[in-house]
Amino acid sequence: MKKQNGIIGAGIITAIAASLCCITPVLALLAGSSGIAASFSWLEPLRPFLIGITILTIGFAWFQKLRAAKKDDCGCETPENKKFIHTKAFLGIVTVFAILMMAFPYYSKMFYPQTTNKSVITTDAVLKIAEVKIKGMTCAACEEHVKFEVTKLPGIISSEVSYANRNAMITFDTMKTNIKIIELAVNKTGYKVTDIKIK
Numbered sequence: 001m002k003k004q005n006g007i008i009g010a011g012i013i014t015a016i017a018a019s020l021c022c023i024t025p026v027l028a029l030l031a032g033s034s035g036i037a038a039s040f041s042w043l044e045p046l047r048p049f050l051i052g053i054t055i056l057t058i059g060f061a062w063f064q065k066l067r068a069a070k071k072d073d074c075g076c077e078t079p080e081n082k083k084f085i086h087t088k089a090f091l092g093i094v095t096v097f098a099i100l101m102m103a104f105p106y107y108s109k110m111f112y113p114q115t116t117n118k119s120v121i122t123t124d125a126v127l128k129i130a131e132v133k134i135k136g137m138t139c140a141a142c143e144e145h146v147k148f149e150v151t152k153l154p155g156i157i158s159s160e161v162s163y164a165n166r167n168a169m170i171t172f173d174t175m176k177t178n179i180k181i182i183e184l185a186v187n188k189t190g191y192k193v194t195d196i197k198i199k
Contacts, residue, residue, distance in 0.1 A: 007061045008094050012098060014054040015054040015097070015099075015102050054098055105138075105139040106140070112145070126174040129169060129198070130197070132193055134167060134186060134194065135193075137161075137163035139163055146161045147160075149186065150168065152185070153181060153182065155172050157173060158171045159171070179198065
């Protein structure tokens, strides 16, 4: 039983680690400390391996749980330990939790508040579009985190962030904000601005 508990524990840890790079930005937003958001982005390249390890460990735990019960010397079946942690129900809960953790990057956007731009374009507005190259984004949660921080700034008309393209396209009013303030807002998330092009 201790061996199976260790296997289940390993499955939970690898499932969480597989999506830690995407869980951290959400936790950072909830905690109000956005600077730690990119702390685990280095795990993203390891994600396929961590998912594989999770599937193998949880699969092995199920294999052990479902195989025929052990028999003792007299040929009688040994009674199952009745603790909840040793039941199929507990293993089922762990399996569902592992699946939810591995799939977290695909539904993480729902944890971010809807961002709406409150800036009004006036007649004296001078609009510019900045393409901001950003290092460290690995999933949709990263996109939402950057968008959330940038949209809070005054003078932001629109912002489209893409982790796949590693950039943000930001339309802003130069009368209300400037590119340096935008750069500081992006860097505040823990991701790094590597280049800015004004159009």
